[in-house]
Amino acid sequence: MLRKFLLAATFAAAITAPLSVNAAEPAAASAPAAALSTSTTSFGTLLDNPTTKAIVTKYLPDLVSNPQIEMARGMTLKQIQSYSSDTVTDEVLGKIDAELAKLPVQK
Incomplete structure (x- = not known):
């Protein structure tokens, strides 16, 4: 199941990556973080920060420890949910969001 998800996620990331780059607008210098x-x-951003990686690992240890998950780094956990809805549930995402909301805003 996870292998199927990772293949689908890779395909989805390959298709959407160029679109999101072209659609991105530079942030204003004074815009709040x-x-x-x-x-x-993005999942990659969450994995790159030790604090946020620990939060995600707490709720989705199998997802984080899978070596093929690197292919989904450009996707959000909400996007990943569509490929692994049995593991990445709304309840789990809510718990992760609640913990992320407690963290100081990054600059």
Whole structure:
């Protein structure tokens, strides 16, 4: 099941990556930093920060420890949910979001 998810995630990331690069607009210099969330923060960003990686690992240990998950780094956990809805549930995403909301906003 996870292997199927990773293949689908890779395909989806390959298709959407060029679109998101072209659609991105530079942020204003004075714009406040965005809070982290499962619907707006890439999985790769969450994995790169030890604090947020620990939060994600707490709720999704099998997902984080899978060596093929690197292919889904450009996706959000909300996007990953569509490929692994039995593991990445709304309840789990809510718990992760609640813990992410407690963290100081990144600059």
